[in-house]
Amino acid sequence: MRGKVMLVTGAFGALGVAVVDMAIAEGAQVGAVDFAPRSQGTDGPGRFRQGGIDLSNPAQARQAVDAVVAHFGRLHVLINIAGGFSFEPIAEGDPKTWERLYAINVLTALNASRAAVPHLIASGAGRIVNIGAMGALQAGAGMGPYAASKAGVHRLTEALAAELKGKVTVNAVLPSTIDTPANRAGMPNADFTKWVTGDELAKVILFFASDAASAITGALLPVAGRV
Incomplete structure (x- = not known):
C-alpha cells in the first residue's frame, strides 16, 4: 500500500479503525471520514480525519472527497465501510427502518463513489x-431491511464495476458476523471464536485495494470466519 492515498468511510468504527491502522502501517496515506462528530484534523503522519459527515447527502460526500x-x-x-444494522421483523416493523438502512448502507456508498470516481x-x-x-445472500427472519439494503450494495458493486471496467476496479467483501465490542454485547451467548475479526477482514479489504488485485472487478467475496 506504500504510496497509495485512501479514503475510508465509517473510519471511526471498529472495522474502520482496523483498516485505517493497517493501511497506514503498510505505508498508505488515509483520509478517515465518519458521521461521528469528531473535528477535522490530523492524527500523526499520513492520517487526515473528518467527522460529522453525512455521506447520504451528495453534497457532503463530495465535500469530504474533495477535502481528502x-x-x-x-x-x-x-473503501466504503459506512453503514449500519437493524434487526426488525417485517410485519411489526417500521417502514422508516427500511429508508434509514437504505440511506446509510446504499446511499453512503453511492455518493462517496460518485464523488471519488x-x-x-x-x-x-x-x-x-x-x-x-453474507446475510444479504439469503435473508433470515428479522433481517429484511438490513439484507435488502446490503443486497443493494452488492448490485451497486456489480453495476459500477461494469461501468468502470478498464478504469477502476470495484469489488465487495461480504462478512459474516464481525467480532466487535458492539456485536459481543448484542450477542453475549454467541461463540465469538467463530466470527471474523476486524484484522482478518481488513487484510481482505486491503488486498482488493492493492495492485495485486488489478485483474479482479465485480467480485462479491464472502468472508465467513469459522462459521
Missing part, C-alpha cells in the same frame, strides 16, 4: 471496495 484530495493531492482507493480514474490505478454482507 486537497490534503493529499490525489486519491487511489475508496473522477479522482480514482485520474490516478490510473483506482480501486473501490464496498462492504456487503
Whole structure:
C-alpha cells in the first residue's frame, strides 16, 4: 500500500479503525471520514480525519472527497465501510427502518463513489471496495431491511464495476458476523471464536485495494470466519 492515498468511510468504527491502522502501517496515506462528530484534523503522519459527515447527502460526500484530495493531492482507493444494522421483523416493523438502512448502507456508498470516481480514474490505478454482507445472500427472519439494503450494495458493486471496467476496479467483501465490542454485547451467548475479526477482514479489504488485485472487478467475496 506504500504510496497509495485512501479514503475510508465509517473510519471511526471498529472495522474502520482496523483498516485505517493497517493501511497506514503498510505505508498508505488515509483520509478517515465518519458521521461521528469528531473535528477535522490530523492524527500523526499520513492520517487526515473528518467527522460529522453525512455521506447520504451528495453534497457532503463530495465535500469530504474533495477535502481528502486537497490534503493529499490525489486519491487511489475508496473503501466504503459506512453503514449500519437493524434487526426488525417485517410485519411489526417500521417502514422508516427500511429508508434509514437504505440511506446509510446504499446511499453512503453511492455518493462517496460518485464523488471519488473522477479522482480514482485520474490516478490510473483506482480501486473501490464496498462492504456487503453474507446475510444479504439469503435473508433470515428479522433481517429484511438490513439484507435488502446490503443486497443493494452488492448490485451497486456489480453495476459500477461494469461501468468502470478498464478504469477502476470495484469489488465487495461480504462478512459474516464481525467480532466487535458492539456485536459481543448484542450477542453475549454467541461463540465469538467463530466470527471474523476486524484484522482478518481488513487484510481482505486491503488486498482488493492493492495492485495485486488489478485483474479482479465485480467480485462479491464472502468472508465467513469459522462459521
